[in-house]
Amino acid sequence: MGRTRKGRAISxxxxxxxxxxxxxxxxxxxxxxxxxxxxxxxxxxLDPAATGLLAVALGEATKVLPYVTDALKAYEFTIRWGQETATDDAEGxxxxxxxxxxxxxGIEAALPAFRGDILQVPPAFSAVKVDGERAYDLARDGEVLELSARPLHVRKLDLLSRPDPDHAVLEMVCGKGGYVRSIARDLGRALGCLGHVTRLRRTWSGPFALSGAITWAExxxxxQGEALDARLLPLETALVGLPECRCPEASVALLRNGAAAPVFPAEGVEWGDEAWASRDGRAVAVGHYEGGTLRPTRVFAA
Structure with a gap:
């Protein structure tokens, strides 16, 4: 018999x-x-010192977190020139x-090298795993780490303002796994002046924006209770990038039990495409479209 979870079944x-x-x-x-x-x-x-958008998923919405994690994200950040720190931010x-x-x-001329598909070495103080351990734990123990470069797609990296000679404010839009601290470090090195992040704020993530975000004070x-229920966004919000295939009532139970079932295909969906099935606007399953049917890989409770 499975263990009964405590709490409310909200999503x-x-x-x-x-x-x-x-x-x-x-x-x-x-x-x-x-x-x-x-x-x-x-x-x-988000690093403890960073601020901004954090999408918290509850209940069934935790099943669609990868679609948000893998999506593009935007950051506004300030670089302090003239200093490189052990953590690549003001904490080190x-x-x-x-x-x-x-x-x-000079800054404008250096930015194109950091746009597009690049290789980026994560900060020593990061959650990257090294032989099963977090890099920040090893770095705190005094180990000198040689982390491998990782691919990163940078859609946008622009200079927004220059408050004074020591600082610059930039905006970056990037894919999964991007470290703004590494951008500041590597840009400082490329310019020959060194640099680290002093302020970092995530302004949007995938389909979610800061407008309407709830504050920590709220x-x-x-x-405890239902006071924040009205602020919840449906889990379907995270699926906007996938084709939506509507399904007949007879397919709902089959899909939720993990079986392939007939669906009404979305416009442009092709064999093998990842798509999601809905009934009356509610997500039933995510899976692969196979010529009139959906083979589920994730299913959602009613």
Whole structure:
């Protein structure tokens, strides 16, 4: 007999404007406790010092987290020139310094090398696993790490403003696995002046935007119960990038039991495409379209 989960069987996304000084895991745990949800997760970790959009999934919405995690995300961040730190942000000690400061033209000229499909070495203090251990744990123990470069797609990287010679504000839109701290570090090295991130804010992630996001103060004042239920976005929001195939009533039970079943194909969907099946606007399953049927890989409770 399976273990019965404690809590409410609620599903959807709560979009949180994470403040600085709190871990992403702490936000998820607080939301889960506040809403008394059976299960919860998040799409894409933000460093404790970072702020901005954190999509918290509850219940059945945790099954579609990969579609948000894999989606493009946007960040606005400030680089402090002239200093490189052990953590590539303002939390770490300064390990190298330079009196050089880049011109606006110099920054603009360096940015194209960081756009498109690039290779990026993660920061030593990151959640990347090395021989089964987190890099930040090894780095805290004093180990010198040689992390491998990883592919990253950078859709956009633009200079927004120059508050003073020591700082620059940039915007980046990138794919899964991008480290803004690495961009600041590598851009500083390319310009010969060194650099690290002093402020980082995620402004959107996949289909989710900061407009309408709930604040930490609102979560803290809500108490346990249903006070935040009206702020939940449906799990279907995360599936906007997939074709939607509507299914007849007779197919609902089959799909939810993991069996292939007939669906009405979405326009343009082809054999083998990943798609989702809906009934009355509610997601029934995600799977692969096979000529009039959907073979489910993820199913959702009623």
């Amino acid at each position: 959807g996304f709560l979009i949180v404007d994470k403040p600085a000084g709190i871990t992403s895991t702490s936000v998820v745990n607080k939301v889960r406790w506040t809403m008394q949800a059976q299960k919860a997760g998040h799409a894409g970790t 000690e300064v390990v190298r310094a330079s009196d050089l400061r880049p011109t606006d033209a 979560i803290e004042s809500a108490g």
